[in-house]
Amino acid sequence: MNIIVCIKQVPATNDVKINKDTNTLVRDEAQSVINPFDTYAVEEGVRLKEATGGKITVISMGIPKVADILKECIAVGADDGILLSDRAFAGADTLATSAALAAGINKIGDYDIIICGKQAIDGDTGQVGPELAERLGIPHITCVRKIEEIKEDYIRAQRMTDFGYEVIECSLPAVITVVKEINEPRLPSIKGMMKAKKAVIPVWTADDVGADKDKIGLRGSPTKVIKTFTPEININTEIIDGAPEEQAHKLVEKLLQLQIKVPV
Amino acid sequence: MDYFLTEEQQMIKELAARIADEKVAPVARELDEKEEFPYEIMKILAESDLFGVYIPEEYGGLGGGITEQCLVIEELSRACAGVAVSYAASGLGCTPILLFGTEEQKQKYVPDIAAGKKLAAFALTEANAGSDVSGIQTMAVKDGDYYILNGTKQWITNGGEADVYVVLAVTNRSKGSRGFSAFIVEKDTPGLSFGKKEKKLGIRASATREVIFTDCRIPKENILGKEGMGFIVAMKNFDRTRPGIGAQAVGIAQGALDYAASYAHQRYQFGQPISSFQAIQHMLADMATQTEAARALVYATARMIDAGAKDFSKESSMAKVFASDVAMKVTTDAVQILGGYGYMRDYPVEKMMRDAKITQIYEGTNQIQRNIIALELIKQYASKK
Amino acid sequence: MMGIRIIEENCTGCAVCIRACPFNAVKMENDKAVILDNCTLCGSCADACKFDAIDFQAERGTGMGDLSSYRDVWVFAEQKGGIADSAVFELLGAGRRLADQLGEDLAAVLIGNKVRPVAQQLIAYGADKVYWVDHPDLEYFNDELYADNLSYLIQRYRPNIVLLAATVYGRSLGPRVAARIGTGLTADCTGLEIDVDTRNLMQTRPAFGGNLMATIVCPDHRPQMATVRPRVMRPLEPNSGRSGHILRQQAQLKQDLKTRVLQVVEEAGETLNLLEADIIVSGGRGLGDPKNFALVEELAKTLGGAVGASRAAVDAGWIPYSHQVGQTGKTVGPKIYFACGISGAVQHLAGMSSSDIIVAVNKDPDAPIFKVATYGIVGDVLEILPLITNEFKKALGK
Structure with missing residues (x-):
């Protein structure tokens, strides 16, 4: 089974500091890591390979440094890594990212399943997986928590929903996005690390993958960020006075304004 | 201190550290309280290839030596x-096979140990034989091909957890220390059984049991080396594994120092x-200095052995005795710095203080280590005359 | 050719661009700015430069040409078993406001099996029109079929805005449809406004785990699509007297379906893991008695949250260790953390102080917990806790 795993590099922490004057992110040489959700995707790929044989190719779009993170995937069991890196890819929103990945994956060619993490922790959109599936013209299943059965041209999986789960089957090739319940990612092995150290990550440009320049990067991105700002967070303790009923009422009113999602 | 580890050693150390921090530390307290054998962690270590760091590549290992083994144990x-x-x-059980095993024995047992598929153990101590190995009473009587x-060890x-045991037994009582032999015994051999898990002061996650032989028939090809070599097998084994105890002590001390x-x-x-407060500063300074000194001695000894030194019992004992005394001191001081909380x-x-002991x-x-060191010293100075 | 370039003769090395860059993609070399490979072409540096030293030609895509033919605000009416998701009514509330501002209609797209009654309800909640697709094959949400039907309707009727709830289904269907249409989609929005000048939809959403908010537009493509975080927008009061048009649409079906839903399983009452819960209600020794933990559990249940405890409460045997929060228990970081009758020993604070919002209820005004709390109530926890629970029940309609 030929398995492709899509990964993204993200800042090591989403506890970003904001420069209050300029309203921009302060990234003091923040360390970059593989998106945590993508580690489950890589692990699931490795487990599939262990069960069915085949090959795992990990692909990412990003700056040249992302090659290091692709190598980390090799250390935990992936066979190859491919980096899509080109100024023409820069400034991509999810739609343009899916176009770049689709072009890269089409160049790889032969694949049975594409695995992505549920979402990336920096953008939290979770859109690239389904958009990629649409671009490749294949079905997708999001939020997979368990692969029940997989055969040459068929997968049956459990998808987590807001109220429980559902069992879905679809033909392969397909894209699945995985949640962290699906597995526990392994640590690398020394042999894997040595293999990773020696690995050469091919870097593919937009021309290499024959990407349509109108569909990738800034040009291919319909959405545009026009403003960023820091949400107001009150760090001074506010003591709520009054009779007990009043205190409770005031508190709940304040908390409801935070508009935090309450599971039903 | 920079010990100028090779790139591969650095890799091994970092991976072991990551396993320690991410997988071991979160469960250490629970394993201690429940006195539970760390099966999960053994599996992780196996998948990471760390069981094979000191084993030659032809037997499925990574081809390193005692230095690599010490790095893992320390972390x-x-x-x-x-x-x-x-x-x-497991290394203590595997090392005698590597040192004295026939090619067949090595091929049969070592790859699985290197892969962490099988754990090994070394069985010497008995109720009446600890520091004094000559007190061993377990008998091995030849009976045809067996x-x-x-x-009882x-x-x-x-x-009880290991699959492969290297066992010391008496083959000829009249020959004294030349009357012992070492045997490889597989776990599922009829006549091999295990006592209850011992309740210990520290290292409670580890399994410590009696290993009992009752008319346990071992094929004669399972003897390690020749009949009568058992004592040599034990001593050569310990010479190579004592730095590992030193590394363990260094790791415990470092953990306590970090926390304190x-x-x-x-x-x-x-x-x-x-x-x-200066009172605390000086304690911390001493703890750090002692821990580093212990590490330096352990690494130096390990490297000396790996470099092919012929005679290293003295250095090996020094590394063990010094580092373990440091671990006891440093952990006791760490408890003191934490006061009541400690x-x-x-x-x-x-826990670290209990483990250090x-x-x-x-x-x-x-005490036995000091005997060894003193004996070597006396030999050394006597020969100078 | 699109791109970004430093015009060296204009660059004074003032480094304003470095501070302006959100991505650390500018550095100084020999007192001149240099753009690094991780530049995302956001243009912040060019805007900030006072010396016209950054040539930024963000040649954007040409878009879809004339956008004026796209009209109306649409809401995808997610339903399960003929019952609309509560978020749909919230979207109708928000959509109504946007439609009125634009002077356009608000329409709902209802796809399912025997879901006609829902259509009426959608009108009561503000829809002017309901595009209703009904077929037995559409009984369960199916990405492939639902995407075919929604895309077909969008291509046929050309809406200006399409909103979906940011549920598991909405966040799966939205991107597939957006990719098919070739338009932009903004995920998990918490704010939606119309820009009075451009009439574009300004979509605001949290990023970096809520540490930063971003406002996003989709200027040259239609429809402007967004998934919207549930329980953020306000629904209108339903008015059963409202009139609207229910427009039955032909279901788009196909023979060679690749995806099938075999089983839909509801898992109710699953206890939430402390580490994953958005809301944690914790009790301490201030509860006075183990049976009073029921008050904590009740609030947690009302909010769909998890139950935590201080070490004191665990040690007293009131609740199992698995609930313990703090140095020797679990470290948690929920959106809201209720500390009920917990004094706030350092060891406890170590395990929960990274929570977004901390609510403390304690009778001792000097309790350390009030030093880290966002909101503090000084009073008897046994009296106030049930009152808080009731207020929430009222507000959430439970």
């Missing part, structure tokens, strides 16, 4: 010495962090 011990000894004891083993690390130093920085008394099981340093006792008590 694991920072988080939990009980886990570390479960790992290290040896028949009878007797005591306090065997990985007892960060605690001292956070703990406020008299309106300031206690790390601002004495509570909610904080990890009391065993490093002064097992694989030859520190």
